[in-house]
Amino acid sequence: xxxxMQAKLEEPRTTTPDFSGWSCPLPLADYPAIVMGHGxxxxxxxxxxxxxxxxxxxxxxxxxxxxxxxxxLANGRIAMSSDSFVVRPLFFPGGSIGALAVxxxxxxxxxxxxxPRYLSASFILEEGLPLAQLAAIVEEMSRSARDAGVEIVxxxxxxxERGHGDGCYINTTGIGMRREGIAVGPQxxxxxxxxxxxxxxxxxxxxxxxxxxGLEFESPIRSDCAPLNGMIAEVLAAAGAAVHAxxxxxxxxxxxxxxxxxxxxxxxxxxxxxxxxxRLEVQSACELLGLDPVYVANEGKAVFFVAPDAADRVLxxxxxxxxxxxxxxxxxxxxxxKGMLVARTAMGANRVIPMQIGEQxxxxx
Amino acid sequence: xxxxxxxRNGEIARAQAREIHAMTTxxxxxxxxxxxxxxxxxxxxxxxxxxxxxxxxxxxxxPVCVTPLELIDKALAIAAQPGVIFCSFGDMLxxxxxxxxxxxxxxxxxxxRVVYSPLDALELAVRNPDKQVIFFGVGFETTAPANAxxxxxxxxxxxxxxxxxxxxxxxxxAIEAIMSSPGNEVQAFLAAGHVCSVMGYWQYPPLAGKYxxxxxxxxxxxxxxxxxxxxxxxxxxxxxHEVENAYDRxxxxxxxxxxxxxxxxVFEVTDRAWRGIGVIPKSGWRLNxxxxxxxxxxxxxxxxxxxxxxxxxxxxxxxxxxxKPAQCPAFGKECSPRHPLGATMVSSEGACAAYYNYGRFLxxxxxxxxGKAMSAF
Numbered sequence: 001x002x003x004x005m006q007a008k009l010e011e012p013r014t015t016t017p018d019f020s021g022w023s024c025p026l027p028l029a030d031y032p033a034i035v036m037g038h039g040x041x042x043x044x045x046x047x048x049x050x051x052x053x054x055x056x057x058x059x060x061x062x063x064x065x066x067x068x069x070x071x072x073l074a075n076g077r078i079a080m081s082s083d084s085f086v087v088r089p090l091f092f093p094g095g096s097i098g099a100l101a102v103x104x105x106x107x108x109x110x111x112x113x114x115x116p117r118y119l120s121a122s123f124i125l126e127e128g129l130p131l132a133q134l135a136a137i138v139e140e141m142s143r144s145a146r147d148a149g150v151e152i153v154x155x156x157x158x159x160x161e162r163g164h165g166d167g168c169y170i171n172t173t174g175i176g177m178r179r180e181g182i183a184v185g186p187q188x189x190x191x192x193x194x195x196x197x198x199x200x201x202x203x204x205x206x207x208x209x210x211x212x213x214g215l216e217f218e219s220p221i222r223s224d225c226a227p228l229n230g231m232i233a234e235v236l237a238a239a240g241a242a243v244h245a246x247x248x249x250x251x252x253x254x255x256x257x258x259x260x261x262x263x264x265x266x267x268x269x270x271x272x273x274x275x276x277x278x279r280l281e282v283q284s285a286c287e288l289l290g291l292d293p294v295y296v297a298n299e300g301k302a303v304f305f306v307a308p309d310a311a312d313r314v315l316x317x318x319x320x321x322x323x324x325x326x327x328x329x330x331x332x333x334x335x336x337x338k339g340m341l342v343a344r345t346a347m348g349a350n351r352v353i354p355m356q357i358g359e360q361x362x363x364x365x
Numbered sequence: 366x367x368x369x370x371x372x373r374n375g376e377i378a379r380a381q382a383r384e385i386h387a388m389t390t391x392x393x394x395x396x397x398x399x400x401x402x403x404x405x406x407x408x409x410x411x412x413x414x415x416x417x418x419x420x421x422x423x424x425x426x427x428p429v430c431v432t433p434l435e436l437i438d439k440a441l442a443i444a445a446q447p448g449v450i451f452c453s454f455g456d457m458l459x460x461x462x463x464x465x466x467x468x469x470x471x472x473x474x475x476x477x478r479v480v481y482s483p484l485d486a487l488e489l490a491v492r493n494p495d496k497q498v499i500f501f502g503v504g505f506e507t508t509a510p511a512n513a514x515x516x517x518x519x520x521x522x523x524x525x526x527x528x529x530x531x532x533x534x535x536x537x538x539a540i541e542a543i544m545s546s547p548g549n550e551v552q553a554f555l556a557a558g559h560v561c562s563v564m565g566y567w568q569y570p571p572l573a574g575k576y577x578x579x580x581x582x583x584x585x586x587x588x589x590x591x592x593x594x595x596x597x598x599x600x601x602x603x604x605x606h607e608v609e610n611a612y613d614r615x616x617x618x619x620x621x622x623x624x625x626x627x628x629x630x631v632f633e634v635t636d637r638a639w640r641g642i643g644v645i646p647k648s649g650w651r652l653n654x655x656x657x658x659x660x661x662x663x664x665x666x667x668x669x670x671x672x673x674x675x676x677x678x679x680x681x682x683x684x685x686x687x688x689k690p691a692q693c694p695a696f697g698k699e700c701s702p703r704h705p706l707g708a709t710m711v712s713s714e715g716a717c718a719a720y721y722n723y724g725r726f727l728x729x730x731x732x733x734x735x736g737k738a739m740s741a742f
Binding site: 345 | 407462
């Protein structure tokens with residue numbers, strides 16, 4: 001990101017939450033911002049835990065404040081997933097790094113067929129981060145965890161010197177119970193499977209881009225950041241073993257997810273470009289920047305590979321869920337062009353959509 | 366999207382294609398000048414819709430592709446210096462120089478930044494008075510007005526730490542060079558709509574007359590392109606060679622005269638080397654004497670540049686339209702978007718990258734079978 005864009009971020013924006021009504025439980029007069037001591041393991045650090053993290057994440061496992069959380073889990077198979085979050089800006093329309101950190105790991109567990117249960121949360125904070133911002137991030141994590149029905153049971157805080165971080169990085173690791181009778185995996189897609197996407201693509205990536213680049217549209221683009229475990233549970237309850245593969249198309253977007261599954265399952269994937277749901281404002285922003293929405297990140301969408309006879313049932317379940325209203329059937333798995341994603345264009349021609357190399361680069365003209 | 370969706374209607378496109386089929390009696394070779402048009406043709410599969418005899422030849426209109434290697438190497442050398450902030454449009458960062466690209470300079474600690482406008486780079490200069498801020502100003506007539514505006518403002522506002530590493534290239538001399546090259550097969554041109562939005566199309570009637578070629582000012586959406594091709598074929602079939610404007614929702618005969626005045630104030634015409642093609646006389650713009658102070662090439666005297674192109678790369682032949690990307694022996698083998706040997710594989714507007722990205726390395730039967738599988742769905 002250029003300094004120009006960085007400067008734009010530092011200016012007050014309508015998308016930054018209003019902290020004026022918020023009062024921090026810490027003695028703000030002493031430390032209105034993070035100092036090195038907050039990560040030093042001394043009194044400042046434990047104040048942060050007691051006054052900020054504990055009240056927000058409150059649960060028995062966390063409150064024991066041991067070196068590790070001790071959890072009761074039923075017998076069975078456990079799924080585990082970890083992700084780090086470094087998004088800039090920390091707050092954006094439709095979400096924040098806090099909401100992303102919880103939903104990202106919840107969704108990774110959910111698409112692997114597990115029911116997410118517990119999360120860890122580790123913070124790397126930059127010296128000078130306003131405490132009010134940290135509190136707002138923590139508050140969003142707390143709300144997202146509640147929405148997803150998971151508990152944040154352990155964590156850690158480190159502080160790095162000013163200039164060595166972007167305010168706040170968060171790592172979350174989660175565990176969940178793998179459901180019985182479910183056998184989803186990226187290598188399990190089969191020729192004939194219908195491919196469904198749970199809603200419009202590209203919303204998250206373009207929400208971030210439009211804040212970074214200062215693009216304004218009549219209706220602002222909001223991130224789709226949301227926990228998918230509830231919707232996925234309904235799909236699995238309705239279709240069970242007919243669901244062969246699920247993915248949340250985050251970085252690299254829909255195109256990367258479909259390519260990965262085509263390669264892992266050694267099948268071909270054929271989609272109809274005109275069937276992919278894309279919001280008008282997302283499409284417009286992509287046109288402006290010379291980007292292709294199929295490569296743009298999502299944070300609240302899932303792609304399902306289901307047996308053809310279950311496709312209509314799954315689509316109906318998705319469309320009945322608030323997060324799946326715009327769900328669509330976009331294509332199918334085939335035995336031809338193995339390992340490759342081919343799209344039929346609006347013109348009726350075919351094009352291969354390859355894996356993306358590095359990041360998408362805005363064009364000169 | 367207004368002005369976009371209407372021009373992507375598959376049904377109308379197929380009807381247009383049918384008309385082209387009906388009027389075509391013999392093979393024709395038509396060159397689309399602009400890389401943006403190449404990208405759109407390949408992405409949408411317009412070439413698959415045309416009669417077999419209509420050959421679309423992909424022209425040299427990709428600014429990333431034709432920026433000379435020597436200038437890329439200069440950019441790398443300047444960007445690696447301490448105390449500079451080197452600004453560029455995004456897709457120049459991956460263009461291979463003799464040794465590495467701007468991404469690698471950035472990785473080694475060079476301050477290289479992607480901006481969306483040269484005016485953003487100018488503001489960076491204002492905020493960093495202790496740094497030299499350079500903007501890599503490449504491109505055709507389309508990007509030139511914003512670059513001209515940046516130095517115009519820099520001089521007016523007395524911003525001395527800003528400079529432009531400039532390599533502008535011009536479309537009409539390129540058309541002349543292609544038409545007068547031995548073995549040329551191009552019989553008609555689709556002129557680049559966005560270039561004409563700035564320059565108008567008053568420069569083209571003499572070219573159409575001199576070489577006896579139809580020139581159709583054409584846009585970038587599928588229906589624009591099919592309309593441009595339709596008009597070019599109609600002229601060819603009826604033995605005419607005129608200049609037509611098929612992009613009149615954007616382009617006027619005289620163009621953007623305010624922009625042209627600014628360009629005349631800041632730039633002067635110069636001979637310019639085109640990567641992969643060679644020097645074309647009077648085919649570029651450089652800063653004129655009044656603005657020479659803002660020329661990064663003058664400000665940073667970079668000596669000892671020894672350029673070396675990959676011996677495998679045939680991007681020059683691709684840019685001249687002599688071969689299709691997939692006919693290059695290195696295509697998809699030694700050369701891919703991940704490891705580009707030449708600039709035509711870098712930018713999404715480069716013909717090689719367009720071919721690679723949209724799967725033109727697949728055997729035709731394989732793409733066709735994908736189509737059959739789709740119609741079952």
